[in-house]
Every structure is written in C-alpha cells, then in structure tokens.
Amino acid sequence: YFGRIWKGRSFLHLNHRWQNLCFQYLVDNLNSETVIDVLLGCEKLQVTLPRSKASSASEAVAALVSDLLDSAMSFLASQLDQVIASQSFSNQGKGLALNLSLLEDVLPSVVHTVSADLGCRTLMRLYELLILLTEFEHDKANRQAPSTGVYSIETLIDEWNERFINLVRRLYELCDTHLLHHAASVVKCDGWNLLTPAMQQRIQNRMRMRFL
Incomplete structure (x- = not known):
C-alpha cells in the first residue's frame, strides 16, 4: 500500500x-x-x-x-529461511503469480550469499515446500477435469503456478549446490542436524572427494 x-x-x-x-x-x-x-x-x-x-x-x-x-x-x-516458509511467499505462487519476476531475479542471488547455518535452514524449508508442491502436482495429474473442460476462477486462483514450482526447484538446487561447495563449514554449523540423513551423506561424500 x-x-x-x-x-x-x-x-x-x-x-x-x-x-x-x-x-x-x-x-x-x-x-x-x-x-x-x-x-x-x-x-x-x-x-x-x-x-x-x-x-x-x-x-x-x-x-x-x-x-x-x-x-x-x-x-x-x-532471514531467507523464514521468508521461504512464510505465507506471503506461498501466496506469490498461487493463480497467475503476477509478481514472480522480482523473486526470480532476487532470490537466486541471495541464496549464493547465505551462511552455512542459514543455508541448511533454507534448504530444509525449500525441501518441505517441494514436498507440498509435489503432492499438488500428483493430485492435479489424477484430478478429473470438469465436464465443461474449463476450471472455475476459484480453482485457478487456489492452484500453484508452474513458474513458482520451477522457481522453488531452482532455489533448492542452488542452495544444495551452495552447501556442497561449502561442505567443510556446513558439517560444523548448528543447522547441520536439521538436514536429512541423505542430505548429510551427500555433503560428507563431497568432503571426502576433496581429500582424495
């Protein structure tokens, strides 16, 4: 306003x-x-x-x-992790998602600057959001289209926009790559314990490769 x-x-x-x-x-x-x-x-x-x-x-x-x-x-x-987890961020991905261009420009560059701890927390927020979006895509694929072939305005407004889904995937990949690049710091930070075992294993493997 x-x-x-x-x-x-x-x-x-x-x-x-x-x-x-x-x-x-x-x-x-x-x-x-x-x-x-x-x-x-x-x-x-x-x-x-x-x-x-x-x-x-x-x-x-x-x-x-x-x-x-x-x-x-x-x-x-x-506070990138909190922003990713916010209702405000999720709302940008609904319907026509008219404001995504700014987020597509700004967020990737921010991901490259986060600390190891914030990176871990952000990765988990993105991971949780991706699970939600994946479930949505699965439900959408199995959903039967209306007999008219046209979805209501209410349905379209409530649905996730494909550009938003792609943005979340891109941010997850960028954050994952960022943590792998700073693996030595990541394994020592407070956020390390928040990561899934699979995530921790990938980062530890990257560290071992550097010492070979």
Whole structure:
C-alpha cells in the first residue's frame, strides 16, 4: 500500500521529518510476511517516481526508496529461511503469480550469499515446500477435469503456478549446490542436524572427494 501513497503528490511534498518517520516505520516492521510486499512496492516506485513532474521532491523520495530497498534486501539475506516458509511467499505462487519476476531475479542471488547455518535452514524449508508442491502436482495429474473442460476462477486462483514450482526447484538446487561447495563449514554449523540423513551423506561424500 505504501507504494501507492509514496508516489502521490501529497507524500512527495510532505515534510522530510514525516517522510522519514514513514520510512522508519516500514523498516521497523520488516518481517518474513512483509518483506516481499516491501520489495514489490520499492520496485514499482523505482519505475513510477522518475516520471513525476516534481523532480526535486521525487528525488528525495527516491532516496528513501533506495534505502528501504537496501534494508529489505538485508533482511531477506539474513532471514531467507523464514521468508521461504512464510505465507506471503506461498501466496506469490498461487493463480497467475503476477509478481514472480522480482523473486526470480532476487532470490537466486541471495541464496549464493547465505551462511552455512542459514543455508541448511533454507534448504530444509525449500525441501518441505517441494514436498507440498509435489503432492499438488500428483493430485492435479489424477484430478478429473470438469465436464465443461474449463476450471472455475476459484480453482485457478487456489492452484500453484508452474513458474513458482520451477522457481522453488531452482532455489533448492542452488542452495544444495551452495552447501556442497561449502561442505567443510556446513558439517560444523548448528543447522547441520536439521538436514536429512541423505542430505548429510551427500555433503560428507563431497568432503571426502576433496581429500582424495
């Protein structure tokens, strides 16, 4: 919602103190359920603000948007596992999944930066989500199509989008590769015990191969 307000003339000409208070409120309330919406809002503002006629005012707001984007990205990089497990992330994969482009651009690069511990926790969140998505695909394959051959709007909205399923698979593969690359650190981190025996075995095998 802040994206609609911040691009408006009233906010552009608001006292800087009040603008900063609005900015700080969003930063203070960043959590796993809000960070994706903040990222989406920032993306839209970066497109719309330069078109404003009030250039000096829009530049000041653009600076706030840039700072807010940095804060959101920092939160995402430190709490990736919680974001993956959030209802907000799951909601992006339902129906037409119109906002997936941003997540497809941002999340893969974030995966490459996570620590060993966060990587383990993120991998397990992705693993759990993949189980859910696999069950959905299995049910969908066995589901009988309506006699009209056309699914209702409600059904389409509730269904997972194929692009989202592919994104989760890609993130899982990237996270898995990241952990294999940092195997020596992974086996010593707190998140190691969260991994399945099969995951642990693969990582240990990778370590052994390096010493051969």
